[in-house]
Amino acid sequence: MKIRKILFLSLIVATGICLHIIESSIPVPFIVPGAKLGLANIVNLITLVLFGFKSAIVVAITRCIVATLGTGAVTGFFYSISGALFSTAIMWVVYKYCSSFFSLIGVSIFGSMAHNIAQLTVASIMIHNPLIFTYLPIMILVSLFTGYFVGLASIYVTKHLKNILSNQQDSSHYTNLS
Amino acid sequence: MTKWDKLLIITVVFLSTLGMFYVKSISTNSDNLYLAIEVDGKPYKTISLGGSPKNQLITVETPAGINLIEVEGNRVRIKEADCRDQLCVKTGWLSRANQISICLPNRVSIKLIGGKEDDIDIISY
Numbered sequence: 001m002k003i004r005k006i007l008f009l010s011l012i013v014a015t016g017i018c019l020h021i022i023e024s025s026i027p028v029p030f031i032v033p034g035a036k037l038g039l040a041n042i043v044n045l046i047t048l049v050l051f052g053f054k055s056a057i058v059v060a061i062t063r064c065i066v067a068t069l070g071t072g073a074v075t076g077f078f079y080s081i082s083g084a085l086f087s088t089a090i091m092w093v094v095y096k097y098c099s100s101f102f103s104l105i106g107v108s109i110f111g112s113m114a115h116n117i118a119q120l121t122v123a124s125i126m127i128h129n130p131l132i133f134t135y136l137p138i139m140i141l142v143s144l145f146t147g148y149f150v151g152l153a154s155i156y157v158t159k160h161l162k163n164i165l166s167n168q169q170d171s172s173h174y175t176n177l178s
Numbered sequence: 179m180t181k182w183d184k185l186l187i188i189t190v191v192f193l194s195t196l197g198m199f200y201v202k203s204i205s206t207n208s209d210n211l212y213l214a215i216e217v218d219g220k221p222y223k224t225i226s227l228g229g230s231p232k233n234q235l236i237t238v239e240t241p242a243g244i245n246l247i248e249v250e251g252n253r254v255r256i257k258e259a260d261c262r263d264q265l266c267v268k269t270g271w272l273s274r275a276n277q278i279s280i281c282l283p284n285r286v287s288i289k290l291i292g293g294k295e296d297d298i299d300i301i302s303y
Binding site for chain 2: 105137144
């Protein structure tokens with residue numbers, strides 16, 4: 001099971017890196033500079049649901065480091081890793097304690113808001129200007145839509161991945177014997 | 179999609195729209211430039227710019243001489259001075275925060291002070 005889990009996590013990380021690199025080359029038609037679709041958060045949310053908090057943090061850190069090597073944007077690293085860590089933490093809290101109220105869409109919206117707050121905090125430290133927080137309302141408004149679609153995608157993916165994982169756990173017993 | 183999700187979305191839309199209006203109301207107020215006139219190192223007069231689009235002439239009389247300061251919209255200059263070198267007149271218009279024009283013989287200086295500190299020219303991503 002351990003090797004299987006590592007395999008799955010690395011597959012998820014690879015998917016996340018692909019999404020990260022692809023989305024960094026998609027221009028977002030909004031007035032806000034630096035706004036991204038946040039597709040890579042699908043990966044964080046899926047890992048959180050399927051494998052738990054620890055694995056999600058590991059996936060987030062690995063994805064950010066490797067994707068930075070891929071895109072070459074070193075300053076972007078601090079933005080993406082702070083956002084990924086903080087949003088994963090918030091999503092875990094919401095998913096664990098409020099999952100009876102919110103579906104994955106709500107969890108993902110919380111995550112995208114946390115992502116924005118963490119990134120703007122890092123940005124305000126980097127440029128020594130707390131006035132960048134005036135971006136927060138419009139960023140959150142935009143992230144509402146991306147968060148909604150990230151949640152929707154995660155619902156579909158986790159539904160199928162849960163089946164695959166449970167099937168493989170059953171069949172692994174037989175494959176090990178043979 | 180539960181009803182709490184919908185409630186969350188509505189709350190977030192409401193709060194962020196409210197926040198956008200709040201930010202807009204702050205940013206229009208804090209964008210003002212101030213003109214600070216100093217004579218002999220002491221503050222003489224402070225004027226808020228941007229409020230009046232028409233020209234405004236201020237005469238500063240000191241024992242050493244007379245300076246005529248012209249305010250036009252968001253920019254300021256020393257229009258006339260009765261000093262010898264006329265450096266302050268040649269400095270021309272001041273339009274951005276922390277720009278300064280000094281008439282040393284008359285000990286008059288004018289300086290633009292920004293409503294907010296603006297050290298950064300541009301941010302690139």
